[in-house]
Amino acid sequence: MNSDEESNTSSSSRVDKGKGKAQAEPTERTPLLGSASAGGSSSEVDNTSFSHPRRNIRSTLLNVFLGTLLLCIVAFLVVALLTWTYVSRTADLSPEEVLQRAVVFEGPKKVSVLNTTWTEGMWVNVEGRMGVDAGSVVGVNSDPEGGDSFVRNIWKSFGRWGIEGLHEVTLAARIFNASLNTANSRYGGPYTLCREAWRLGYVAVRAEIADVDVQGGRLKGSSWRHMLRRKMDDVKASVKLQIPPLPGLPQPGKNTPFPSVSELITLRNFTLSTISDELYLRCLSKVSLASNESAPIPIASVRSKAFNLTYPNITLEISGGVLPLPTNSLPLLSTFISRYLSALSNAIVISTPLVPDLTVEADFPPPEEKPRILRNVTIHDMKIKPGNTFLASGTVFARVVLPPGMHVGLDVKKVLPDVLVFDGEVPESAQNALGSRTPPPRRPLPDPLPEKAFGHIRPDDWLVSRCVAVVPEDDEGAAFAVTAKIVDVPLEVLPGRHQEFSDFVGKVIFGRDGAIAGILGTADVGVLVQGLPLDGPEHEDGMVLSGLPFKGSVRIGKKSMLSDYWTQSADHWLDASHHYLKTTQG
Template sequence: MSPDNILQAAVVFDGPRRITVLNSTWPDGMWVDVEGRVGVDAGVIIGVNEDPTGESFFKSLWKSFGRWGISKLRQVSVKTSTIDIRSQQDLSLVLASLDIPPLELPLSTNPPANLDWLTSISTPLLIRPTHNTTALMRFVRESWSLGAISVRADAAKLDVQGGSLRSSSWRNVVHRVISNLKTSIRVRIPSLPGLPHPGRNTPFPSISELITLCTFNLSTSADNLLIEAAATVIDPAPLNFDLNAPSLPFIVSLPSESFTPAHVASVKTKPFSLTHPNITLDIFGHVLPLSEDTLPLLSTFITRYLSGLSNPITIHTPIFADLSVNVDFPAPTIKPHILRDVTIRDMKIKPGNTFTASGTVLARVVLPKGMNVELDVKRVLPDVLVFDGEVPESVHLLEPASLRPPAPAPPPRRPLPDPIPEKAFGHIRPDDWLISRCVRIEPEAGEGAEFSVTARIVDVPLEVLPGRRSEFSDFVSKVIFGRQGAVAGILGTADVGVTVKGLPLDSPDHRDGMVLSGLPFKGSVRVGKKN
């Protein structure tokens, strides 16, 4: 038989039943231990298997002698050069190279139709995948669309010798060297739980469709921000395929249109094994030092997150240096509401050429679920619309919150909304930052870290909005003549200067932390006659 026919008709491999990764550095590839079952039907190679339709006495005797010879030979030792696995669609593309240590393969004759005659085997294997990951992913998608994997295995040399590897006997006389071995392999892709049925031009799902982020936690350590997360990945392997993987390293980056993605986190998975239908990954790591170029990207990320939107991120592993996967960091289940219960205690309005307001601003800063970081709100800059009565439910401010570096001077005043909301009569905006006091408090269930913030405002001008002089007069009348004063609704945004303990900022310009800008809030305050 030709070498290709021998591999196609005589060599039977069942598996792999189990794959165990033996190392985690993989500078030159990855060593794995492959377990399966293997057998060689030597009877079909030399034509001595029994013919179920019957045969002559002498032919049967001759075949019996051949089967006896195979039983005495028992096994062969196989040594092979590096095996290149090529795509049948593009033979110039080497998908992977395999180095296999010498093997001992058992010989059989007249094997049954089932696979019970196969012998269990375990062997280490060095796999060096192609560095052309774009071509590799294209091959995966094309194979999925066709419903089968079609490759060609090429080996420069295959050395087959009778007997075992460690013994010298007459069996070693049986010897054959095969050069330039080329054999085609086609494997049908089975249906896999959680994935569309392969074949019929069905597209392979995107990576983001396979991964689900279940939990995410960001916490403060002494000098860094720690990351813990749990994710599930649809297991793409057949049910009889088992794998134990060590800790795998990944870098998380924020994509940029103008330069290479900015690295923001280094994470690792805990060792894991395959489970159906989903693999659970426990992930841990830390935030990387943030450069000046990273901050605008981080600002965009936080702006979208606080607006209840998902964010594109890029994940790659040093194991495959040029393989990057674009996925979405999911939006929060509930749109974050950072500033809550905002009010002004002991608010006083003083008349004069210009009305002024004084009091103490109180608020809760509530971080989204999973963000359990230590922060200090050092200063605030509120921009407040004042209403006669509670703020109408239909009135909202749509400005998105964002993150930016602190500036030497306060940010410019925001324009008034156009049109001015119903019942709004006043506008309060200090000319400079208000120094604040921040105390961590017990968070509510289902929330991240929570802080109580207070800041004093002293004689800040109360600007009467254009065309709202009568509404202002009505409000003042309620304050003066009403038994319980008057309720003033407050609606606005605030810039909050924060320092986050452990946030690794490279630039000395960020020693004062960062500014969360445009945080919306809504509240109310009662202004009494004595005020």
């Protein structure tokens, strides 16, 4: 067996001889780890085999880097080109074009008064919303009709993506004074300007600002958006704002006139009361939203509480006090109250220190029903004396009732009645005979004379009166009992009514309980209002309320007619009355 192995070995050696150094075949005795010479030859082979992959990796990395760099350069050029196309479209845009095409106003939703002590006006903070359609400015909004090409759609998509990335911009401007100058001198007042704008249906505003700074991102931001900045100088813009329809008001435009203030302000109710010798006024006005010949006189200072905007009306709750009145204001104030109590409107002027130049003329509306101030009017212990003229004496009694809501302390100092005397109760048809008549010294008799009226009583001077507060009923304001004595006041027989007077005298003398005499007339009242600030001794008797109507009745008996002539017979009294009638007729 050994000989076979040796022969095989020798044969192998002979076969490889002449072809270089042959590599021994591994046998069972061949060591697992080769000799040092064999190991060195193996590492050379390994180094050679690993050098090729390393060169491939470096080449690949270099190619990737160069490709990426090229792509970045191309992307940068594309972005720069797109940016240039967007910027070039907006570079020549004027502020007027931007306002007309892209700016939308909404509001104001809140107006706060910050300062009213400024001599030149007031400070207000107006909150609203302003939106800018940047897509329409740059021209990247999608075509609703789909007329854009594929390339243009891609271009617009990049533009919209850039606008969304910008997210917000900041507009900074210095504080400037905004003065109101109208193009036409006849629009000098704010209210007149509003009326004209309502007639046209729009407001054309031209604003001029020295400079405006527009920058991307938030104010004082530090992001990349802040690098996008543009400063605009001498900005002039004209804005035409359409007036939207407002509930409760006519449609603006088409030469539609704006309603007058008297149509917009309606007094729902008011309360006038005396508190600690001061007169306080509270009223509730309904705003759905007129000139005085005399100079306006400040009467009251009022304040409104906070209110909410409601549909269809805005309700204002107003409270305030009556101002100290100048000496020359009493006649005007007396006329105002007299007209109100006669269910007539009064012209008033409303102004506010917040807008010094604004005055609004309006009507102070009358009550729905004419107030009955003088009630239960009668004459107690009435006596009539015959003679050359008939003289009436007695105590006039009346109940003064203020309208609901007026809880004011009064002191009626004097009265001046103007009375028609009727045979029997006052007919319903006679109540409108008095009409609206002039104040003292003397009113004319009504024409025609009312039915059954026969006498006229009118003192030549004021009657001193006494006034006591009484408990009012539920539907009344403050109530007072007023009395005044009349002594020997002439009873004038009305022209053409002598027969009626004679019939009445006959009823009194021959009737068991006398006769009822109806009284109808008006009274002038001198009243002192508690809490009304009047200056000067000439106002000790307060103001005069003229033409307060009243109606009542009084029973006149035989003793009243005979009075101081009780010792004389009734026939003698009738003879005296007939003699008086003949004298007056003659």
